[in-house]
Amino acid sequence: MEKRSFRIEGIHHVSLIVTDLERAKRFYENIIGLTEIQRPAFDFPGAWYAVGGSGQQLHLIVHEGETLRTRGIDTRDGHFAIRVNDYKETLEWLKHNQIEHKANPDSITGFAQIFLLDPDRNIIELNAEHQPDV
Incomplete structure (x- = not known):
């Protein structure tokens, strides 16, 4: 097997689509306990959160529509x-x-x-x- 020309350091962030930013923020802050961090001034709404103390992040992105998940x-x-x-x-x-x-x-x-x-x-x-x- 050929060796890669780059090394993976870890997962930086996970992005999730949300439809109601304030509702999602309440959930991730009050239930999950994440802390919101600075987010660049994108031209669409969203929020970023620190996950633990090692630099991983969760990015919430507002997008119209809904997830494909319909079951529990x-x-x-x-x-x-x-x-x-x-x-x-x-x-x-x-x-x-x-x-x-x-x-x-x-x-x-x-x-x-x-x-x-x-x-x-x-x-x-x-x-x-x-x-x-x-």
């Missing part, structure tokens, strides 16, 4: 994942806020998973190292 939470559908530090605490937070989710604490992946939908039906996975008494 499908764990095999396209999604992005955010690592959380406490699985049980995260589950309790989602339940407290009445956020529909699918929990998979004993995933064969080697880490515990929670899947949920944002207001525009984008799928998010929250995952954590396996923890006792989950």
